[in-house]
Amino acid sequence: MGKALFITGTGTDIGKTYVTALIVKKLRDAGLNGGYYKAALSGAVRDEGGELQPGDALYVKKVAGIGEEASNLVSYIYEEAVSPHLAAKINREPINFGRVETDYRRAKEKYEYLTMEGSGGIICPLRWDESQHMVLDDLVKHLNLGVLIVADAGLGTINSAVLTIEHLRARGIPIRGIVFNNYLPQDIMQEDNARMIEEMTGVKVLAYVKKGDRDLDIRVEVLKGLYE
Ligand SMILES: Nc1ncnc2c1ncn2[C@@H]1O[C@H](COP(=O)(O)OP(=O)(O)OP(=O)(O)O)[C@@H](O)[C@H]1O
Numbered sequence: 580m581g582k583a584l585f586i587t588g589t590g591t592d593i594g595k596t597y598v599t600a601l602i603v604k605k606l607r608d609a610g611l612n613g614g615y616y617k618a619a620l621s622g623a624v625r626d627e628g629g630e631l632q633p634g635d636a637l638y639v640k641k642v643a644g645i646g647e648e649a650s651n652l653v654s655y656i657y658e659e660a661v662s663p664h665l666a667a668k669i670n671r672e673p674i675n676f677g678r679v680e681t682d683y684r685r686a687k688e689k690y691e692y693l694t695m696e697g698s699g700g701i702i703c704p705l706r707w708d709e710s711q712h713m714v715l716d717d718l719v720k721h722l723n724l725g726v727l728i729v730a731d732a733g734l735g736t737i738n739s740a741v742l743t744i745e746h747l748r749a750r751g752i753p754i755r756g757i758v759f760n761n762y763l764p765q766d767i768m769q770e771d772n773a774r775m776i777e778e779m780t781g782v783k784v785l786a787y788v789k790k791g792d793r794d795l796d797i798r799v800e801v802l803k804g805l806y807e
């Protein structure tokens with residue numbers, strides 16, 4: 580059984596997939612067996628044959644060089660660009676968490692370092708119907724995962740990062756650190772954002788990713804230590 584790390588973001592489109600791809604690439608380039616898994620992907624596009632494409636998984640697979648069908652790396656794929664609970668309702672295809680757990684465990688058995696990407700931010704409803712209420716934080720807790728938070732480096736990030744951290748703490752979910760995305764070096768505000776979040780929460784910004792970066796500036800040993 581391998582180790583795993585959960586990647587959340589301070590919101591949707593914040594760069595979780597972009598950063599995850601760099602993380603998995605770093606591990607694999609170091610000769611480690613890094614893998615990827617995502618429970619539910621919405622906003623998927625269709626290929627010419629009309630098949631829904633697991634976009635996030637395809638991207639990570641390509642950047643990190645994972646030699647597995649991308650469709651094996653995602654359990655549920657929805658076309659609508661809405662929260663999974665709503666996309667599931669529209670398609671009458673609710674998420675079965677037994678299946679998610681099975682897929683997750685299978686991936687964890689196959690890969691030594693499994694990186695699981697969330698959907699949206701940490702409060703993302705996955706299922707909300709008569710039979711079950713399940714939010715992403717419930718799943719993270721259920722799977723016993725520690726979390727790395729991807730936050731935008733720019734304006735507004737103190738609020739969203741500190742709120743995310745306070746919520747994770749309230750739920751008793753371990754926090755491994757923060758990655759600042761779309762970082763502009765030597766920008767007074769962005770440097771202050773990192774310092775303020777660290778001082779207000781005690782959580783460290785472990786890496787800074789600039790626009791277009793092809794490599795994650797972090798030691799492999801540090802990265803390995805985030806997985807459990
Ligand atoms: N550092 C970066 N440099 C260049 N492009 C980036 C960077 N970070 C994110 N992007 C681009 O921004 C867009 C959103 O990023 P990404 O898909 O990683 O977000 P996400 O948090 O995974 O979104 P979702 O909630 O849909 O999973 C993508 O087109 C991605 O390629």
Ligand SMILES: [Mg+2]
Pocket residue numbers: 595596597635696
């Ligand atoms: Mg993504």
